[in-house]
Structures are given as structure tokens and as C-alpha cells.
Amino acid sequence: MKYIVFILFTVMTNAAAQLMLKQGMMSLGTISFEGTNPLLKLLQIVFSPWVFFGLCTFVISMASHLYVLSKVELSFAYPFLSLAYVAVAIFAYFIFREDLNAWRIAGIAFICVGTVLIAQSGRDLGDREHEDETAGLSPDKIHTSGIVR
Template sequence: MSYLFVVMTVVLTVAGQLLLKWQVGLVPPPPQAGGALLGYVVSMFFRPWVIVGLAAAFLASACWIVAVSRFELSRIYPFMALNFVVVGLLAVPLFGEPMTRWKLVGLLFVFVGLIATSRG
């Protein structure tokens, strides 16, 4: 049951990142920096799905607090690498991002590293 909090941390983190990417893709930032960029960022905080994405990140943090209270950090922290793998894979169908050979190799290295470090 305790591993559920680790899984929920990953799921909620991934969901939050994907929601934020989806929303910023709908409203591209202004080309100039400064006040316009700051206004853009502030306006994003009022978009309902951005709020949901930030709430997911907050809930992921709450799950992580429970997880680290029940496990050795060195045992569960490698699972946070799953965020890179899952987001990297889901960005292809959801946002049309390319999956290059090098990205795939990198994701495989991350996954193999996760397996190796979780056994130690």
C-alpha cells in the first residue's frame, strides 16, 4: 500500500506537466521579454486547466511527503526518473513531439538506471 504513494507521486507529476504543456501550447508566449512575458505568465495562472495542473503538482508533493516518511529516500527516489520516461513517451502522441533515436536511447538508459538503483 505504501508504494501507492510513490506511484501517485509519479502519476500526478506527469499529469501536471502534461496539463501545463497543453495549456501553454494553446496560448503561445509573446515574442518580447519583460512586462509582456510577465503578464503572460500571470495570465496563465488564471486558466482553469493550469490551476488543475498546479493542483496535481501540489498533490504529488503531498503523496511524496507520505512516501518519504515510509521508505528510505535512496530506495524510492530513483522512481522519480519515471517522470522523464513517461512524459517523454506521452509527448509524442499528445503534442506531436518527435521521438528520435537519441531520445529513445536516453529514455532507455533512464529506465535501466531506475531498475539498477532500485535493486541496490
């Protein structure tokens, strides 16, 4: 569980990126590609401030996720990303006044329960570093210079 901070950082940067992208698209209004070069329109969208910072935040989130994947099992780390939906739904309710009805709240509760179960099932897995790659090799297969024959 020592990598949980990095996993939660990944979740929160992922959620923050979604919120920034939503804000960026709302600030651009209705997008129409008619009568304009689609590439120029796409560049206009990508380089609008909120969208650009949202995309940059996604890059940070992915870098954090790659680090986490190098330290813990995928089946332990990946389900935590569902917590980004929880964060997005809650923040979207407060920031964008989006609907948070009983069905969504129930779904959020199920996601949270499932994530807690996965976290509990991987208590020892989250702390275990990847095994040394040579652990399965017998000494006779390892050359003295460290090169496998």
C-alpha cells in the first residue's frame, strides 16, 4: 500500500483533467467545422487555455500511472482509476451544477465499495516490488559477466 499516494495522485490528476476539458469546451461554445479548415479548428480547440491545461494534466496523470504500473500489479492499480469517475461526478455537481441523482449516487457507492475491496485484497501486493528478473534463472544459465547465455 505504499504506492497508494501515487495511485490517488493519478486518480485526482485524471479527474482534474476531465474538469478542465469540460470547462474549456464550455468556454468555446458550440463547435462547428463548417466553412473552416478542420485542422485550424482543432488547433484552436487544443490551444484554448482550459483544454490545453487539461491535456497537459492528462500527460502528468499518465506519467504518474506509468510509474505506478512499474511498481504494483496492473490488476491492483487499474481499478483505482474508477475513483476518477467518483471525483468527477462530485466536482461536476458543485462546479457545473450537473445532476447527481440517486442512481448516480448508488453507482458511486458501488464503485467506492469495489475499490475498497480491491485495495484490501492487494494489501501485500501493493507493497511488493517486482521480483528480480533473474530470480527464476538458475546459476548455470548466468554467465559471470552478467549476460544470460
